[in-house]
Amino acid sequence: MNRCDYRVIMLYEFKLGNLGAELSRNLNSAFGTNCPCEEMEAAVSGHIILLIIRERMENILGTVRRKLEFFAKRKKDTFVLTSNEVSRALGSHHNGEITRGLEYFLATGNLITKIGLALQQENGFSVIAERINQLRFVSHFRAIHRGAFFTEMRTTDVRKLRPEAWGFICPVHTPDGAPCGLLNHLTASCRIVTHYSDIRELPAFLTDLGMVSCKSIAFVLENDEYYPVLLDGRFLGYIPIRKAAAIERQLRCVKTDLSDSRVPCVAEIALIQHSPDKKNIQTQYPGLYILSDPARFIRSVRNLVTDSVEFIGTFEQVYLSIVIDPDEAEPGVTMHQELHPSCLFSFAGNLIPFPDHNQSPRNVYQCQMGKQTMGTAVHAWHTRADNKMYKLQFPQSPLLKLEAYERYEMDEYPLGTNACVAVISYTGYDMEDAMVINRASFQRGFAHGTVIKVERINLVTNNEKKTLFRMDPKQPYKTVGCDGLPIPGRRYFEDDVYYVTYNQDTGQHQAHKFHYAEPAYCGIVRLVHQDGVEDGARKGINSFLWPVENLPFSESGMVPDIIFNPHGFPSRMTIGMMIESMAGKAAAMHGDVYDASPFVFNEKRTAIDHFGELLSKAGYNYHGNETFYSGVDGRQMEVQIFFGIVYYQRLRHMIADKFQVRSTGPIDPITHQPVKGRKKGGGIRFGEMERDAIIAHGTAFVLQLDEVQNKCDVMYEMPRPDYNLEHCCGR
DSSP: OOHHHHHHHHHHHHHHHHHHHHHHHHHHHHTTOOOGGGSOBOOOHHHHHHHHHHHHHHHHHHHHHHHHHHHHHHHGGGOOOOHHHHHHHHOGGGTTHHHHHHHHHHHHOOOOOSSGGGOSOSSOOOOOOOOSSHHHHHHHTTEEEOOGGGGGOOOSGGGSOOGGGTTTBOSSOSOSSTTTTTEEEBOTTEEEOOSOOOOTTHHHHHHHHTOEETTOSSOSOSSOOEEEEEETTEEEEEEEHHHHHHHHHHHHHHHHOTTOOSSOTTOEEEEEOOOSOSSSOOSOOOEEEEEOOSSBEEEEEEETTTTEEEEEEHHHHTTSOEESSGGGOOTTTOOEEOSOGGGGSOTTGGGSSSGGGBOHHHHHHHHHHGGGBOOBOOSOGGGOOOSEEEEESSOBOOSEEOHHHHHTTGGGSOOEEEEEEEEOOOSSSOOTTOEEEEHHHHHTTTTOEEEEEEEEEEOOBTTBOOEEEOOOTTSOOTTBOTTSSBOTTOEEOTTOEEEEEEETTTTEEEEEEOOOSSOEEOOOEEEETTEEEEEEEEEOOOSEEEOGGGSOEETTOOOOSEEEOGGGTTTTOBHHHHHHHHHHHHHHHHTOOEEOOTTSOOSSSOHHHHHHHHHHHTTSOTTSEEOEEOTTTOOBOSSOEEEEEEEEEOBSOOGGGTOOOOSSOOBOTTTOSBOOOTTTTOOOOOOHHHHHHHHHTTOGGGGGSHHHHTTTTOOOOOSSTTOOOOOOTTO
């Protein structure tokens, strides 16, 4: 066998190997077992928009081509293709077609296409960026969804995170409901390649390193073994196996050098070697793979060889040795190290204090609850016209800050309040994770929030353009200003007149009443052409407010803001909250801000020992306990109470907006049952849990009453066919 035959045999072996790999991928795809590392690509918004523009342009060009062919057939020999003929064929009906398509796509998220654009769904491509707080707003731009196709699958494999997703997809920032594992978020160090890289110099550089081009007639060495080299799926040549590792290291050194453009800094370099077990092969097809195309996930790690930051991708990460602790590095094998242990978390996950001490579902819940808290969403409150915004009146900076907290500048958009928390079962109203709030703290503004709503008043209705804001001089209203507009700073109740209009054609004034059931304060009245805008709706907190004189107090006279029941800890296992309580107390006494980043402490140097020593230096108990006295009779409590400072966040959900109860009310005229809906004054479902509550309250006899058992469904009908008498408990 000569060298040319050997080259042809290796080339066919490589092609057959790729063919087998492709067939394997197709079979796996048919049975729903795709290789995860081949799916770590994202449909970037810019690429989808480009597909839409391309389809629209093809539609326009197809229409122009058909019209030009029609003109040519009609005029035959006299037809001459000119710019005027093209403009005539284009027509005016195509003006703005691309713009309208993009506007509809961005506004609704729905994709109108005839060819499908190789996408598995046609809706859900865009969402409204909510500004509940800064955390919610930023998370929208880091979210990534697997697609609507997977939401209906019963298998859970697609929802699991594979090893190659380490450092790219946050393991805790995902909903805990139906979209769990499908709606994910990128980690803090992950980014997506959006542009094509310049790889024109890369093939020549590989040749200089020892690659044998596929265009060569024969190999340099006849008996040597080779790895194929692929660049974005394109076969370039072969490299000797004995030089493969050195070539890979050389490529990485050039890649991390920003002044050298021969290897793009966002390229992936994966050297897949032969499996040591020839019978049981547990690897992909051997070779040197280089990827530079867009839509790939990349993240930053530290290259220990060059002592610089390097971007790696999901495909090559599986074949790299990356350590977290430098002491775990293996000489000659480990080439990379994580920049920080918290790099595996997302923007929201990096703001959880001591997450490595909590049960993992609690970190998942915090990522979701943190995005639903009142905070500081924007600073220009008075110039915005959002339909609904939430604002925390007196936000504070936490006493414990994570490494990412300063990097994200979250003090510009604070989310919570520091609260003194006593862990004690004191009142009976603090069952499980419920809490009792100090009434005096509430009256001083603890966790006060504001819901800012915008109501637009449009005077141009039904083509009536001669309507103005004007007070009725014959019937002045105390709740309306002299110009007929609401009075800023005034509190409005239901059925209060809050603006008056005047019709110039009829000469009549019309008073408009406030139709919301909940009182609101008028914030700003802004005139935009003929639209009036009203901001308002002040809300407080809905919890049990315990009098301060009845709350327990410590030896130093400290009264807790919140009483938390100790029975809430065992089932939830939020040890991070306990450590935060000790650390917050130590930070307040020493006047310092401590680091609450994950993986800072270890088994040799625990967080409890560290902050316990700080408490001892401040003159407090090592474990954070204090002697408390009863606020009712002043006696000293037999056991010491765990007392500290915790950073609390206030959720935007309020009971006043959700509770529903009624005795009688409207019913459906057909079914004679209570109507559905809280706004309509509808009824509530009396189910098993409501029955259990009645039994537990000691009023089980209520369940035997005739009103509960029968009257809700009974309808009486008179025997006369022309007269019906109906009766229901709702009337």
